[in-house]
Amino acid sequence: MVEREGKVRIPSGCAIAAVTDRSGACFGGADIIDSIALMHDRSNGLGGGFAAYGIYPEYKDLFAFHIFYDNNDARIETEAFLFRHFDVETFEQIPTRKVKSIGPSPLIWRYFGSVPQSKMKKNDFDEEEYTARCVIRINNTISGAFVFSSGKNMGAFKAVGYPEDVGEYYMLDEYKAHTWTAHGRFPTNTPGWWGGAHPFTLLDWSIVHNGEISSYDANRRYVEQFGYKCNLQTDTEVITYLFDLLVRRQGLTLETAAKILAAPEWEVIDRMTKEEREICTALRIVYSGALINGPFSILVGSKHGLLALNDRLKLRSLITAEKGNKTYFASEESAIRVICPDPEKIMAVEGGTPVFIPFAKGSD
Amino acid sequence: MILTAGRRSFRELNAEIRAALETENTVRVEDVNGQRYMGAAMDKGKTLEIHGTPGNDMAAYLNGGTIEVFGNGQEAIGNTMGGGSVTVHGHVGDTLGYAMRDGEIFVEKRAGSRAGIHMKEFEQMQPVVVVGGIVGAFLGEYMAGGTLIVLGLENPYHQPLVGAHCATGMHGGRIFLRGAFPKENISEHISVLALDEKDRADLERHVRTYCARFGADFAKIMDAPFHKLVPTTSRPYANLYTPN
Numbered sequence: 050m051v052e053r054e055g056k057v058r059i060p061s062g063c064a065i066a067a068v069t070d071r072s073g074a075c076f077g078g079a080d081i082i083d084s085i086a087l088m089h090d091r092s093n094g095l096g097g098g099f100a101a102y103g104i105y106p107e108y109k110d111l112f113a114f115h116i117f118y119d120n121n122d123a124r125i126e127t128e129a130f131l132f133r134h135f136d137v138e139t140f141e142q143i144p145t146r147k148v149k150s151i152g153p154s155p156l157i158w159r160y161f162g163s164v165p166q167s168k169m170k171k172n173d174f175d176e177e178e179y180t181a182r183c184v185i186r187i188n189n190t191i192s193g194a195f196v197f198s199s200g201k202n203m204g205a206f207k208a209v210g211y212p213e214d215v216g217e218y219y220m221l222d223e224y225k226a227h228t229w230t231a232h233g234r235f236p237t238n239t240p241g242w243w244g245g246a247h248p249f250t251l252l253d254w255s256i257v258h259n260g261e262i263s264s265y266d267a268n269r270r271y272v273e274q275f276g277y278k279c280n281l282q283t284d285t286e287v288i289t290y291l292f293d294l295l296v297r298r299q300g301l302t303l304e305t306a307a308k309i310l311a312a313p314e315w316e317v318i319d320r321m322t323k324e325e326r327e328i329c330t331a332l333r334i335v336y337s338g339a340l341i342n343g344p345f346s347i348l349v350g351s352k353h354g355l356l357a358l359n360d361r362l363k364l365r366s367l368i369t370a371e372k373g374n375k376t377y378f379a380s381e382e383s384a385i386r387v388i389c390p391d392p393e394k395i396m397a398v399e400g401g402t403p404v405f406i407p408f409a410k411g412s413d
Numbered sequence: 414m415i416l417t418a419g420r421r422s423f424r425e426l427n428a429e430i431r432a433a434l435e436t437e438n439t440v441r442v443e444d445v446n447g448q449r450y451m452g453a454a455m456d457k458g459k460t461l462e463i464h465g466t467p468g469n470d471m472a473a474y475l476n477g478g479t480i481e482v483f484g485n486g487q488e489a490i491g492n493t494m495g496g497g498s499v500t501v502h503g504h505v506g507d508t509l510g511y512a513m514r515d516g517e518i519f520v521e522k523r524a525g526s527r528a529g530i531h532m533k534e535f536e537q538m539q540p541v542v543v544v545g546g547i548v549g550a551f552l553g554e555y556m557a558g559g560t561l562i563v564l565g566l567e568n569p570y571h572q573p574l575v576g577a578h579c580a581t582g583m584h585g586g587r588i589f590l591r592g593a594f595p596k597e598n599i600s601e602h603i604s605v606l607a608l609d610e611k612d613r614a615d616l617e618r619h620v621r622t623y624c625a626r627f628g629a630d631f632a633k634i635m636d637a638p639f640h641k642l643v644p645t646t647s648r649p650y651a652n653l654y655t656p657n
Contacts, residue, residue, distance in 0.1 A: 087447050090423065317577075320597060362578075363526040363550050366488050366507050381487055382506065383447030383466040395485075396570055397506070397525050400550055400577075 063247075063259035064088035064212075064233040065367070066379040067348045068388070069355045073409030074374065075103050078221030080388045081229035084377075086213035087384045088233055091259075094150070096234030096246035097215035098207025100255035100350050101226035102408070105202045111138060111161040112180050112252075115198035115205060116187075117243055118156040123193030130191065134183050135162035143206075148218045151210045155195075155243055159204070177252055177297060182276075184251060189278050195244040200253030203350070207232075207246035215246075228355055228408065230348045232257035245281055249289045252297070253352040258285040259380055260345030260365050271338030285347075291339050292349060303349075303356055307403035309336040311361050346398070348378055354407035363400030370395040376406050415441045423448040423468065434459050447487070452480045457497065469506075472499045475516060488525070491518050494540075500626050504546060504567075513540045513559065517619075521627045522546040522567040526576065527554050532586060534558025543623050550576035553642070557585040562619055564591045564634060573598060580642055584649055588642040589616055591634070599642065602649045606641045 066084040070076060081099065105113055114131070118124040131137060140160040164176040172179060184196045198205035203226075206219040212233040216222075232247035248255040262268065262284035269279045269287050275298070277290040288310070295306040309332050313321075318329045333340070344364030349356040357378050359367050370377045370385045370392035377385045377392070385392065398404050414437045418426050426448050433440045438459055445451070445465030450473060452461045457477025464483045471487070472480050475494035485503035489511050496515040507525035510518050515538035523546030530551065532540055540559035546567035552575050553561050565574045574594040581600045589608065599605065608616060616639065624631045 087420070090449065316597075363507070366525070368506070381447055381468070382485055383468060383487065386466050387446050394569075397549060400526070 063235050064091035064380045064384070065231065065247075065257045065259045065346060065348050066384055067228070067230040067257075067350075067355060067357075067377070069228040069376050069406050069408075070374050071376060071406060071409060072374040073103070073227045073411060075225035075227050078216055078224055078226070078229060081231050082213050082216035082221060084379055084384045084388050085216075085231040085233050086211075087387045088379070088381055089211060089213070091235060091380065092211060092233030093235045094211050095209055095236050096207070096232070097210050097212030098205060098232050098234075098246045098248050098257070099212070099216060099219070099221060100198075100203065100205045100230045100248040100250065100257070101221070101224055102203045102228040102253075102350055103226045104204055104224045105161070108138070108161040109202040111163050112199055112201055113204055114160040114162070114184075114196055115143065116158050116160070117195045117197060118158065119193030121156070123191060124156055124158065127187055127191050127194040130183075130187060131160055131162065134164075134168065135160075136165050137162040144220055145218050146220055148210070148214050150214045151208055151218045154208065159198075181252055181293065185276070185278055189280065197244060198250050198255075200250065200255075200352070203253055203255070203352075205248045205250045205255055207243065207248065209243055209246060228350060230255060230257050230350050230355070232259075245283050247285060248350070249281075249283075249285045251289050251293050253350070254289050254293055254297075255350040256285055256289045256292070256347055258288060258345060258347045259367075260347075260360065261343050262287070262341055262345060263343030264341055267338055268341060288341065288345075288347060288349075291341075292351070295336075295339065296351070296353075303351075303353055303405060304403060305332070307356065307358050307405075308332055309339050310341045311358055311401040311403075312336075312340050313401065314361060346380065352408070354405055356406075357398050357404040359398050359400045359402070361401035367398040368395065369398055369404055378404075414439075415443060417443050418445040418448055418465065420446060421448070423450055427451065427453070430461065434461075445484070452478060455480070455497070472497070472518075475499065477516075486520075491516070491542075494518075496538075502627070507549070509544070510540065510542045510561075513542070514538055515540050517541045517543075517622075519543045519623055519626055520545060523548065525549045527551045528563075529556055529559070529561040529588075530554045532556050532559040532561070534586060541619055543619050545623060545627065545629070547572055547574050548576065550578050551581060552576065552579045553583050553586070553588050554578070554580070555582040555584070556580065556588070559586045560615065560619070561586070561588045562591075562616065563589070564620075564623070566629065566634070575599075579603075580644070582649055583642070583644045584647045585644065587612070590640050590642065592637050594640075602645050603642050604645050606643060608639055608641050612641055 265284045272290040346365035346367040371394040441462040447468040449468035454474040455478030460479040473492040475497040477496045482501040486505035488506040492511040499518040504522035509528040526549035543562045
């Protein structure tokens with residue numbers, strides 16, 4: 050049996066990349082695979098993954114669940130739960146290709162479903178909250194089942210392996226998305242398993258992360274007060290829940306959420322105008338449990354758009370570039386140039402300064 | 414000799430470069446795509462010409478050799494380099510000249526965060542880094558020696574000459590800044606001074622080299638105010654944990 054996260058500590062980097070078309074035009078996965086593949090040496094074959102937005106236009110109003118099962122019993126139990134809680138329109142095994150370097154896989158299925166009206170009437174929360182609770186429940190109560198993607202018109206694809214092999218495995222060249230993110234993993238402190246590969250997701254949120262969160266336990270205690278369960282023992286998971294809590298549930302903007310996670314230093318706050326100072330001071334005090342410390346560069350996908358954020362002290366490299374309608378991000382400049390040799394604009398994402406690319410209207 | 418990097422691994426490429434340098438003094442590598450450690454520990458008398466985007470830790474432990482890059486560099490150029498010369502016709506990423514001990518690095522355009530982090534000097538070993546554009550946060554962090562020069566000539570996104578936390582923990586060496594910079598980005602324990610005669614002579618010598626390599630106008634560069642940053646103490650954290 051593969052040891053899950055948290056049982057072993059393996060001290061060790063990572064690679065992240067993204068491409069988005071600001072006009073909402075969809076394109077295949079070949080470029081994002083090529084970009085992340087260039088940074089092969091930043092990962093070690095213990096995890097690779099992708100998030101893709103706009104891939105399921107024919108089911109765009111249905112929640113798309115991607116699920117790993119350790120065995121058939123877990124599948125039967127999970128399907129009984131899903132069919133009870135959702136109107137599932139269609140489901141299938143996620144098609145994969147044989148790739149030599151990808152080892153024994155879990156069973157990998159996907160389901161497209163909506164929340165039945167009858168369920169909505171009984172509850173005082175909306176369909177996203179309902180769906181999030183169902184996902185958290187499956188992941189915490191059904192042994193051997195793990196929902197690794199649960200948004201609309203988007204999907205995560207991940208495995209233990211090098212990211213370029215994972216892309217090949219899931220046949221991502223055959224999907225079309227307006228936004229792709231990717232991750233190559235070099236597990237810091239923990240061994241790799243399929244569920245522990247990036248991106249980490251909940252509903253339409255997906256996070257790929259290069260770094261290490263020193264404040265993990267403080268952040269975990271904070272989100273667990275709101276019903277989230279951090280049981281993957283990996284720091285990136287908690288960032289996903291922080292964004293879900295702050296933006297979806299509490300209605301803050303992504304920009305404000307970024308100011309909470311990578312809060313301005315007190316010296317910087319001291320120099321702000323009175324109004325700004327009061328806001329930033331209040332955010333730091335109210336949301337002290339959501340402040341992320343430690344070196345990180347993250348790419349956050351959601352139905353709102355693509356957000357890039359670096360820690361305040363700029364401890365990880367992250368480059369962004371533009372050409373035409375496309376915006377690129379990568380841990381290394383060469384990974385952008387390999388798919389966009391001649392960008393019109395290229396610069397570093399500065400520490401604590403979010404770069405946000407909103408999705409085009411109608412591209413959801 | 415001309416080699417092509419393409420998408421080959423850094424191990425294979427660097428082995429080929431080393432083998433070529435056994436018999437040649439100059440090797441040119443084309444179509445470089447992120448391969449790491451290029452020119453690492455290269456000796457005096459050897460020249461590497463790189464076309465493309467060399468990967469991290471280029472010129473690490475450089476031992477007197479000469480590297481010229483036609484393209485942009487990435488992170489940790491000149492990591493712990495002990496001598497030699499690096500010229501980049503473009504911009505570079507973070508941690509330029511990381512713990513550099515001797516030699517010179519000339520970058521035509523801007524540099525990322527932590528340029529000159531922990532540079533050091535010892536008697537005749539006096540490393541120099543010249544950045545033609547602007548620099549990111551933490552310029553000269555923990556700097557212990559050597560000379561950092563930022564000219565601010567190229568600034569396409571209208572950023573400050575130096576980012577936040579400039580010279581944090583600096584306890585040796587000197588930084589020359591050309592033109593205006595945000596005072597609040599300069600750390601405590603740092604004095605901002607006028608250049609003395611020796612500073613001026615050293616600065617002019619390095620700017621002349623910059624102009625020769627990149628075809629810039631010496632008179633125009635020098636026709637601007639320069640300031641020198643030096644640490645006020647060689648032990649900025651002496652009293653951080655204990656008051657003695």
